[in-house]
Amino acid sequence: MIDLHPLVIHFAIAPLALTLLFQYAVLKWPDRGLQYPAQYSLWVGLVGAVAAVITGILTARGVPADSPAQATIFNHRLAGFVTLGYFVLYLLLRRWLLARYTGRPALFLVLAIIGLGIVVTTGFFGGELVYTFGIGVGGTVP
Numbered sequence: 044m045i046d047l048h049p050l051v052i053h054f055a056i057a058p059l060a061l062t063l064l065f066q067y068a069v070l071k072w073p074d075r076g077l078q079y080p081a082q083y084s085l086w087v088g089l090v091g092a093v094a095a096v097i098t099g100i101l102t103a104r105g106v107p108a109d110s111p112a113q114a115t116i117f118n119h120r121l122a123g124f125v126t127l128g129y130f131v132l133y134l135l136l137r138r139w140l141l142a143r144y145t146g147r148p149a150l151f152l153v154l155a156i157i158g159l160g161i162v163v164t165t166g167f168f169g170g171e172l173v174y175t176f177g178i179g180v181g182g183t184v185p
């Protein structure tokens with residue numbers, strides 16, 4: 044089985060980081076048309092996150108149950124699901140939030156910082172799996 048996870052994760056991490064930054068920029072500079080890249084990067088990021096979760100679960104199935112990496116896989120998987128959940132919630136609430144709080148970019152800055160923190164935490168644990176435990180390196184995953 045080809046490990047597609049390293050291929051798709053970038054389509055989650057980069058757009059999800061961008062959508063938050065674009066959203067904050069929209070509120071700082073409302074007349075620059077940045078609401079479109081904010082919206083489109085959120086959609087692309089969500090599709091990427093769904094693909095990352097699916098391919099991650101498939102890859103993790105190949106890791107032996109007694110592997111010392113299992114605790115980190117648990118943390119990474121949890122962070123991956125929190126990432127997906129947070130941005131689905133953000134997608135659902137975004138319009139409502141924009142309608143109520145357009146005048147308060149600080150709220151979106153807080154949402155951006157929380158979102159970026161979750162994405163970075165997911166990536167950190169994923170990196171641990173590869174660079175500390177060698178998962179996915181040199182055929183350690185089927």
Ligand code: HEM
Binds near residue numbers: 116173
């Ligand atoms: C939004 C969701 C997710 C993101 C952004 C993400 C991101 C990452 C990153 C950045 C790496 C390191 C890759 C590298 O440096 O080459 C990684 C590795 C890994 N992730 Fe995820 N991940 C996500 C969800 C999941 C889930 C739900 C699982 C299921 C357990 C998972 C399992 C793995 C495994 C086993 C590795 C190491 C082997 C490999 O690189 O394929 N990931 N992930």
